Amino acid sequence: MEWQPDEQGLQQVLQLLKDSQSPNTVTQRAVQQKLEQLNQFPDFNNYLIFVLTRLKTEDEPTRSLSGLILKNNVKAHYQNFPPTVADFIKQECLNNIGDPSPLIRATIGDLIRSHSLPCVLVCLRLI
Numbered sequence: 001m002e003w004q005p006d007e008q009g010l011q012q013v014l015q016l017l018k019d020s021q022s023p024n025t026v027t028q029r030a031v032q033q034k035l036e037q038l039n040q041f042p043d044f045n046n047y048l049i050f051v052l053t054r055l056k057t058e059d060e061p062t063r064s065l066s067g068l069i070l071k072n073n074v075k076a077h078y079q080n081f082p083p084t085v086a087d088f089i090k091q092e093c094l095n096n097i098g099d100p101s102p103l104i105r106a107t108i109g110d111l112i113r114s115h116s117l118p119c120v121l122v123c124l125r126l127i
Contacts, residue, residue, distance in 0.1 A: 003046050003050075003084070005046070005047055005050050013038075013047045013051060014051065014062070017069075019031050021061065021062070035069065039073060039077065043085065045070055045085055048069055048070040048073070049070055049089050049092045050092075051063055052064070052066045052067040052070065052092075052104065052107065052111075053092045053095065053096040053099070053108070054092075060101055060104060063103075063107070064103050064104060064106075067108065067110070068107065068110075070111060071107075071110055071111045074114055093108055093112055097109070
């Protein structure tokens with residue numbers, strides 16, 4: 001069965017992504033603290049890849065930001081991801097490498113090139 005987000009959790013992640021784009025330093029600090037808390041939950045990365053690849057109605061900067069945060073999480077914590085989370089991220093990258101948006105394609109490419117998704121790189125070379 002494919003992973004699906006909890007709607008309330010998805011709305012919280014979206015709000016956090018939007019808040020993180022604020023120029024206010026107090027807001028930025030609060031966002032950073034919340035991100036550190038959420039990074040304790042591997043499922044958070046599923047929400048990030050979901051926003052990046054599936055929420056095509058969201059604005060591109062928000063979608064791209066979710067990919068940037070995910071890339072940082074992958075670099076720092078990929079070895080600790082449960083296999084289901086790692087597999088979901090890989091599959092979503094493969095399924096969406098051809099996104100119509102150049103920004104989203106570049107973000108997915110950066111995520112793949114982060115050297116933390118070697119299996120995706122191998123798969124892409126085979127396609």
